[in-house]
Amino acid sequence: MPREIRFNAFEMNCVVHQSPGLWRHPRDRSRDYRKLQSWVALARTLERGLFDGIFLADVLGVYDVFGGSAQSALAHATQVPVNDPLLLVPAMAAATEHLGFGVTVTLSYEPPLPFARRMSTLDHLTDGRIGWNVVTGYLDSAARGMGEVGQRRHDDRYAAAEDYMAVVYKLWEGSWADDAVVADTATGVFTNPDRVRRVSHEGTHYRLDAVHLSEPSPQRTPVLYQAGTSPAGRAFAGRHAECVFMSGPSVQVITPRGASIRAAARDAGRDPTAILIFALMTIIVAPSDAEAKALLDDYRGYADHEGALTLMSGWTGVDFSTLDLDSIVQHVENDAGRSALDNITRADPSRTWTVRDVAEHVAIGGIGPLIVGSPATVADELERWMETTDLNGFNLAFAVRPETFDAVVDLLVPELQRRGRYKTAYAPGTLRNKLFGHDRLDETHPAASVRWL
């Protein structure tokens, strides 16, 4: 049986997510990011297309690496203005029954207790369809906005994340017993105090002495997503992640990363095949190859190359404004994200990238591959990716909003279903149940060890 192909939509509560300049396209509706109805409509479209989820990215700072200021980011709207992703979820959940919500929240700037309560709240309100993309941030501007001088060192961010996870697991899994809420109208006891316990934590980065404020929610711990593939990132994913998002331009870059994530899960005593791995991709699909190609040519007319380099500078910590457009991008080590620069330097030694190549590539859909063609052509290419990479699916970026997703749902999904490569109905229940067949994290996961049995 060939492996099922899964889709997530890669979105962000802003104008320019991964395709700078495309907001100017006459059919693009990106400015409607401020309108709840645009998110509700998108959620319905994605559910019609049986997407596993909508994955909402987030940053808490501006992309001010390019040119050393926020000027370019503001002018080109590269991930600024950006609104809070979590506030979109209840409206989208009310309009759908099955779609999952993988929301990015950085753990670097918020104490565990209020964050844990917010996720429990959303797990209740979505009937167990909330997921958390665990990030620590990569922008110094975000750290400065929080009153710090700069971000923590790269590997120390992962060490802090390890401690943060230990705290939130105790809150989600260990503070309230399953039978704590009795709601006994005869005795007047709502919660049995003997079945709720304080969490005490004295860790390397966090301390806490508290009772979790929410009663047990359907999944307890939200479905855990992770997206870093540096050595420290892989080790973290191996221990904690249930789904991993990767970005890279080719199968050559993605394949070893997927293998290394599965190896890290094996090292952590978990089932490596149970981790779902999604690669970033942008799909331009139209009824025929010629129409898809024409669509791409049309889109390219709106691509904003400075915006692309502004994004890339933020992701990599390298100021691309100082580099000659025809120079070859070199690897450097710094405290921004590591995989982003690896993608265009050492991850695939057979390919070099000039700054111009980067600007042109990243302007449509970011650093992931761009697949263009008829439903049959695109489906062939996705099958080739699946056969060579050991992936579980794709995290789809958009060029024109919501046109890119409409086309995938209306044209590509039926083709994949005809080939038996895509589900024809959702599984029931919580997001974790749909993805893995159980509501709670399994016994091999570190969260299970703090459970109140």
Ligand SMILES: Cc1cc2nc3c(=O)[nH]c(=O)nc-3n(C[C@H](O)[C@H](O)[C@H](O)COP(=O)(O)O)c2cc1C
């Ligand atoms: C597809 C994808 C989406 C990501 N989304 C976010 C995000 O929304 N916010 C964020 O702060 N980091 C995001 N990241 C960055 C990662 O969390 C991580 O910081 C980055 O990949 C660097 O980690 P590494 O050095 O371990 O590779 C994303 C990464 C990838 C590949």
